[in-house]
Amino acid sequence: MGWLPIMEKGKKGGCQSDWPLFYMNDFSKLGLVVPQLAETLAALRGSGFTVLEEDHGPLVEITGQGHLGRLLQTLRGHHLHFEMSDLVSCVYQG
DSSP: OEEEEEEETTSOOOOOTTSOSBOSSOOOOEEEEESOHHHHHHHHHHTTOOEEEETTEEEEEEOSHHHHHHHHHHHHHTTOOOEEEEOOOSOBOO
């Protein structure tokens, strides 16, 4: 299915080089926003999820809808807070 970006809440980010600087229509990038990035990545890796550390931040592999549900349950089970959110904050949408 793809890779889900993970960002730490309150940290600057989301202005990645492969995103447009100017876009005339709606543009969004769904991602996971967490207050405790290191703990979240450790919990996901410990539960068997594939996590990549990229230049623009970590990504977790999602192989299907059930896999995403299991990921969210894993975070809940570890008492880790999260939100699914639009990560784009630096693109002018005029």
